[in-house]
Amino acid sequence: LPWFVTMLVIHGDEFKNHILGAELRDRIVHDTPFSLYYFGVIIRYYLPWSFFFMAALAVRFRPVLVLLTFSPSTKSYFLFLFEKLKIWHNNITHKDNQAFLFSILWLVFPLILFTLFRIEHSRYMLPASAPIAMITAHFFSQLTDSPNGFQDSTFKVSFYLALTFYFLIFTLTAIGIFFLFPHFSAPTGLMALSLLSLFGVVLLLILYKSKKYSLLIIALSIIQIITLTSLSGESISYFNRYPMKKFANHIQTDPQLEKRIGLYRLGNHRARMGVMTGLPSIYLKSPEELELFIKSGNNVYVVMRQSDLKSEFHNFPMTITATDTVWRKFRISKDKIALLLQDGLKTHLQEYFERYVLLKVEGKLIE
Structure with a gap:
């Protein structure tokens, strides 16, 4: 109760509306089907x-x-x-x-x-x-x-x-x-x-x-x-071929202060990266947002697909500091499993995997 009172005094109606809305109403009134x-x-x-x-x-x-x-x-x-x-x-x-x-x-x-x-x-x-x-x-x-x-x-x-x-x-x-x-x-x-x-x-x-x-x-x-x-x-x-753990460990070994992390079109990884590093992690959904993020300060890291880097941002002042491979989203079937067992994984790497890169901004963007 003291915490709620303190938050209400500090944030006022914004906190009250959040508690009554997102935390109560939205959790009770929704379309999720009944299950055990x-x-x-x-x-x-x-x-x-x-x-x-x-x-x-x-x-x-x-x-x-x-x-x-x-x-x-x-x-x-x-x-x-x-x-x-x-x-x-x-x-x-x-x-x-x-x-x-x-x-x-x-x-x-x-x-x-x-x-x-x-x-x-x-x-x-x-x-x-x-x-x-x-x-x-x-x-x-x-x-x-x-x-x-x-x-x-x-x-x-x-x-x-x-x-x-x-x-x-x-x-x-x-x-x-x-x-x-x-x-x-x-x-x-x-x-x-x-x-x-x-x-x-x-x-x-x-x-x-x-x-x-x-x-x-x-x-x-x-x-x-x-x-x-x-x-x-x-x-x-x-x-799961989840690269954020490797990238988070790499970022945490950097002794520089006030580091910031941007995830380009990888919104589902933003919260996990923030939890693992304890640093601000921002979802970037467009090239314009990425450009503004890079200009926002020093000690900036960016995570994106390697394909996006090559096709859109190869001229940006960013250096690859780590890479990792992740599963692509696909539907598995008995036929695909049989094919994997027959051919091995090597011949299907491009089909089932894609590469993510961790980039560190070096220098400033050229206007």
Whole structure:
């Protein structure tokens, strides 16, 4: 509340209209179709922890399911339904389950709210992260207190699914490197990721078979952190052929102050470049805007397609300081995949890739 009051005092109606308009009205009144997006991404966003989260839910609701199997089949439907709800209510409101009930309500409420508003953004999963972590951690805690629980089929299924997840990361990473490496050198972190994923599978399996369950949970946590960090930091940018990370690192090594970045007809990269460098990043949509941007000051960097540089700006006082290759936008089909496997990637580089360049302005434009 103090932040809102401060911003309102500083910016007045501009801030008020933004909050009531873009932040509230536009997020509620829109044409996005209704979907169960958030309930589906619980599995995907929290892999492989989501396997253990589902196992925790299965363990909690198993007593209810077991009791229901002994209900006489001769009872009427409504009586059976009443007994079912009564059993469920008594179980979920028991003193030992109140913390679990609180966590479930904490989890379900924001998911239902954002589902009704039809807002589909991954950042809105943050309120659900805490209860998912608490339920999963309590599940591990109960298993640690009762080591025989690690031999239960519920844990075994989730554990071997987690191993399969890591093994898939290793397999797909290795295949991707093998496919692209002859043409694009793989970063060291990516090579380490593939080896770490394989090592993690072997280590977790050894710890499980030797019944060192406490170490198993700790190892699972460490492997998850390192793997996902490497995956988001190296794999995605390498396989997506995303050049902005390379360019951002190059710009940040420049010791000069007051650097500015312009992206010529690459508006979808502007925000990411700004986040990775912490510097002003401006979208330039015309040659006139680019010319004005170059004249605006020193320490100016420009990112554009190499084809645009050759066709429109080869006489501009700009020096290429870095280049990278990105995927072109195209629709993949079974026939194209078969052709790639048959001919290899080299013969199709021009069709599927284009080059981006990072330019540094040297001198002034000649009028």
